[in-house]
Amino acid sequence: xxxxxxxxxxxxxxxxxxxxxxxxxxxxxxxxxxxxxxxxxxxxxxxxxxxxxxxxxxxxxxxxxxxxxxxxxxxxxxxxxxxxxxxxxxxxxxxxxxxxxxxxxxxxxxxxxxxxxxxxxxxxxxxxxxxxxxxxxxxxxxxxxxxxxxxxxxxxxxxxxxxxxxxxxxxxxxxxxxxxxxxxxxxxxxxxxxxxxxxxxxxxxxxxxxxxxxxxxxxxxxxxxxxxxxxxxxxxxxxxxxxxxxxxxxxxxxxxxxxxxxxxxxxxxxxxxxxxxx
Amino acid sequence: xxxxxxxxxxxxxxxxxxxxxxxxxxxxxxxxxxxxxxxxxxxxxxxxxxxxxxxxxxxxxxxxxxxxxxxxxxxxxxxxxxxxxxxxxxxxxxxxxxxxxxxxxxxxxxxxxxxxxxxxxxxxxxxxxxxxxxxxxxxxxxxxxxxxxxxxxxxxxxxxxxxxxxxxxxxxxxxxxxxxxxxxxxxxxxxxxxxxxxxxxxxxxxxxxxxxxxxxxxxxxxxxxxxxxxxxxxxxxxxxxxxxxxxxxxxxxxxxxxxxxxxxxxxxxxxxxxxxxxxxxxxxxxxxxxxxxxxxxxxxxxx
Numbered sequence: 001x002x003x004x005x006x007x008x009x010x011x012x013x014x015x016x017x018x019x020x021x022x023x024x025x026x027x028x029x030x031x032x033x034x035x036x037x038x039x040x041x042x043x044x045x046x047x048x049x050x051x052x053x054x055x056x057x058x059x060x061x062x063x064x065x066x067x068x069x070x071x072x073x074x075x076x077x078x079x080x081x082x083x084x085x086x087x088x089x090x091x092x093x094x095x096x097x098x099x100x101x102x103x104x105x106x107x108x109x110x111x112x113x114x115x116x117x118x119x120x121x122x123x124x125x126x127x128x129x130x131x132x133x134x135x136x137x138x139x140x141x142x143x144x145x146x147x148x149x150x151x152x153x154x155x156x157x158x159x160x161x162x163x164x165x166x167x168x169x170x171x172x173x174x175x176x177x178x179x180x181x182x183x184x185x186x187x188x189x190x191x192x193x194x195x196x197x198x199x200x201x202x203x204x205x206x207x208x209x210x211x212x213x214x215x216x217x218x219x220x221x222x223x224x225x226x227x228x229x230x231x232x233x234x235x236x237x238x239x240x241x242x243x244x245x246x247x248x249x250x251x252x253x254x255x256x257x258x259x260x261x262x263x264x265x266x267x268x269x270x271x272x273x274x275x276x277x278x
Numbered sequence: 279x280x281x282x283x284x285x286x287x288x289x290x291x292x293x294x295x296x297x298x299x300x301x302x303x304x305x306x307x308x309x310x311x312x313x314x315x316x317x318x319x320x321x322x323x324x325x326x327x328x329x330x331x332x333x334x335x336x337x338x339x340x341x342x343x344x345x346x347x348x349x350x351x352x353x354x355x356x357x358x359x360x361x362x363x364x365x366x367x368x369x370x371x372x373x374x375x376x377x378x379x380x381x382x383x384x385x386x387x388x389x390x391x392x393x394x395x396x397x398x399x400x401x402x403x404x405x406x407x408x409x410x411x412x413x414x415x416x417x418x419x420x421x422x423x424x425x426x427x428x429x430x431x432x433x434x435x436x437x438x439x440x441x442x443x444x445x446x447x448x449x450x451x452x453x454x455x456x457x458x459x460x461x462x463x464x465x466x467x468x469x470x471x472x473x474x475x476x477x478x479x480x481x482x483x484x485x486x487x488x489x490x491x492x493x494x495x496x497x498x499x500x501x502x503x504x505x506x507x508x509x510x511x512x513x514x515x516x517x518x519x520x521x522x523x524x525x526x527x528x529x530x531x532x533x534x535x536x537x538x539x540x541x542x543x544x545x546x547x548x549x550x551x552x553x554x555x556x557x558x559x560x561x562x563x564x565x566x567x568x569x570x571x572x573x574x575x576x577x578x579x580x581x
Contacts, residue, residue: 017388021396026414027399030410047428096302101295101299103300122539123560123563124317125543126552126556127317127320152310155306209403212518230403246413249406256402257401268393272462
């Protein structure tokens with residue numbers, strides 16, 4: 001290989017990557033640019049990215065007035081936090097019992113967990129909807145959170161991780177007189193942070209983005225999560241007011257993207273570790 | 279001796295440990311039954327009934343729902359569209375992801391930057407970004423057609439014409455999933471031992487392509503299988519973009535499986551019929567997983 005072909009190859013590689021990056025960023029670029037344009041300028045369909053006359057304030061005011069953005073974002077945070085907390089509190093003791101205790105049912109539990117991994121919310125949605133309707137708990141945080149209180153994926157992930165924790169650590173804690181619950185809280189959890197953060201990222205990304213289940217159980221704005229709220233906003237925004245629409249999408253996309261940019265190393269690790277389930 | 283020891287003092291301690299294990303696992307077992315196993319069983323049973331929400335009773339109708347499904351043009355269209363969408367999105371997003379991962383792995387400059395950019399769509403709210411794509415695809419004021427116009431091509435009405443709507447949705451699907459696959463490929467690439475490349479070079483693998491063919495591709499086997507399965511399953515589950523942008527239209531050209539189930543079950547409230555559709559959907563997922571296990575069993579990783 002000559003030095004010449006090396007540099008040519010490298011330039012080509014860098015060029016390709018840059019071109020691809022530009023294409024992947026294009027939607028974000030146009031989102032920001034269009035959020036700052038006046039209606040008339042958008043309809044002139046020019047490719048210029050910088051607004052002739054800055055209308056950010058106008059578009060953002062419109063976006064904030066149609067649908068209560070703070071409520072949407074708040075609902076998103078509450079629902080994601082509740083789901084994650086319950087999932088972890090339920091899954092960790094169970095995974096510990098399966099990994100480290102003499103538990104006869106561990107095998108059949110493993111089968112149930114593998115079966116559970118196959119069943120997405122879309123498959124259980126109909127009976128759950130009928131049941132929630134009978135119990136009149138539709139349009140509530142309970143309805144949004146309850147079906148996700150059990151994450152077989154969390155059990156599966158923690159189980160793999162707990163098996164690697166040395167038994168000696170647990171025996172030592174037992175000799176110190178710690179109860180099994182104490183061992184879970186003070187020995188297992190502190191040792192399992194990498195798995196817990198990875199699962200947190202997986203869980204929050206999945207439920208922050210989920211449209212299907214909120215769409216099924218929520219029919220008023222008070223309990224709408226960000227994706228559902230944006231759907232309402234689109235419905236209220238009849239016609240093509242793309243300036244306001246882009247401002248709204250910008251507000252709603254920003255929190256998770258910001259979180260990602262701040263903690264991207266953890267994000268990528270988390271997704272790699274939990275890649276199993278999309 | 280061993281049997282005596284096992285019978286004597288250890289047994290109560292074992293029993294105690296088993297009891298604690300049951301207590302620790304009880305909440306998970308209860309919720310697993312309540313929210314996964316029972317509803318799955320219920321959906322299979324409901325598939326054999328004519329249950330409709332809002333009407334009191336229901337009766338068992340045997341395989342009537344399934345018979346209706348076979349003749350249901352919307353459902354057949356929906357299966358076909360889902361298959362086409364999957365057949366486009368899965369291979370393209372895998373090949374693109376692998377190519378990008380290989381380029382990033384070989385690149386020394388701005389690696390973290392490129393990784394972030396390609397991964398960004400995964401961390402973005404899909405419903406929101408779908409709205410942005412709707413603007414990009416707009417037939418008259420959208421940047422894509424404006425750009426095509428400069429080149430002298432009159433662009434199609436991407437999401438508004440039955441001939442192109444699935445391609446439009448596929449482009450969004452690819453854009454959204456490449457980063458996810460790329461990250462998995464990058465993890466797979468880092469796990470390949472460097473010595474293998476050196477050994478291949480000694481054995482005469484001179485060109486970049488030889489090294490890829492002899493080392494990278496076989497070593498990535500498990501990752502590729504894994505990425506393929508996830509990509510197919512995620513494509514079969516396409517819903518957000520369809521619900522947000524096209525509502526299955528125009529003229530059912532973007533009707534996909536989950537959207538059809540959603541319409542039948544939660545809009546027309548024909549729960550029994552929609553349950554039968556759900557069973558078909560579940561069966562597809564089970565077959566896909568089964569195929570993955572079979573391939574995993576047969577193909578030894580470094581074949």
